[in-house]
Amino acid sequence: DTAVSQTPKYLVTQMGNDKSIKCEQNLGHDTMYWYKQDSKKFLKIMFSYNNKELIINETVPNRFSPKSPDKAHLNLHINSLELGDSAVYFCASSLRTFKNIQYFGAGTRLSVL
Amino acid sequence: DQQVKQNSPSLSVQEGRISILNCDYTNSMFDYFLWYKKYPAEGPTFLISISSIKDKNEDGRFTVFLNKSAKHLSLHIVPSQPGDSAVYFCAASSNSGNTPLVFGKGTRLSVIA
Numbered sequence: 001d002t003a004v005s006q007t008p009k010y011l012v013t014q015m016g017n018d019k020s021i022k023c024e025q026n027l028g029h030d031t032m033y034w035y036k037q038d039s040k041k042f043l044k045i046m047f048s049y050n051n052k053e054l055i056i057n058e059t060v061p062n063r064f065s066p067k068s069p070d071k072a073h074l075n076l077h078i079n080s081l082e083l084g085d086s087a088v089y090f091c092a093s094s095l096r097t098f099k100n101i102q103y104f105g106a107g108t109r110l111s112v113l
Numbered sequence: 114d115q116q117v118k119q120n121s122p123s124l125s126v127q128e129g130r131i132s133i134l135n136c137d138y139t140n141s142m143f144d145y146f147l148w149y150k151k152y153p154a155e156g157p158t159f160l161i162s163i164s165s166i167k168d169k170n171e172d173g174r175f176t177v178f179l180n181k182s183a184k185h186l187s188l189h190i191v192p193s194q195p196g197d198s199a200v201y202f203c204a205a206s207s208n209s210g211n212t213p214l215v216f217g218k219g220t221r222l223s224v225i226a
Contacts, residue, residue: 004156040218041218041219042115042216042218043157043202043216044216045213045214048213056213058213090156090157092156097211101147101159101162102159102214103156103158103159104149104156104157104158105156106154106155106156107154107155107156
């Protein structure tokens with residue numbers, strides 16, 4: 001059973017399109033995260049949600065909008081995709097915020113052409 | 114501005130020998146440190162952590178050492194096994210681990226049989 005699952009695994013799209021990445025965790029965790037790993041390999045936090053409420057938004061453009069319909073899901077919607085959005089996006093979850101061990105999904109590789 | 118630095122992008126070690134992965138940080142507010150391991154096409158998985166009140170934490174073959182005055186930590190793997198071949202990320206947090214994790218760029222470890 002996959003603890004944190006993301007779909008799709010790969011996403012290739014044109015500039016200007018809108019796309020979504022879904023994330024689900026079956027660990028019963030309260031907190032979920034989105035991270036971006038760019039071409040320089042840094043893994044940087046984008047958003048953090050605790051019990052469906054946004055608690056961190058790390059200077060991410062407004063084109064990125066997370067949506068948490070319940071505490072087991074945190075989806076990422078991206079409008080008007082740009083070349084610089086090409087990266088690997090990881091979803092993660094933890095029992096509570098930050099201090100607890102984070103469990104990561106396998107990642108979604110987004111390529112914007 | 115890299116607050117967490119892993120200056121060695123790669124490391125090769127013979128099976129059975131010790132692997133030492135290094136990590137330096139610049140933010141003196143960091144007080145909680147973690148190592149994550151990542152296999153290709155998978156998300157990072159938690160390996161071991163250490164709080165700044167300790168200078169060593171051990172879990173089986175894995176030991177993390179923290180030198181606060183030097184703002185340096187290291188992960189020792191003894192003995193190294195081929196299955197340890199992966200990318201290792203160092204991460205840090207402040208406020209007793211209650212702030213977002215800041216990751217280094219990772220070190221790719223290859224354990225040669």
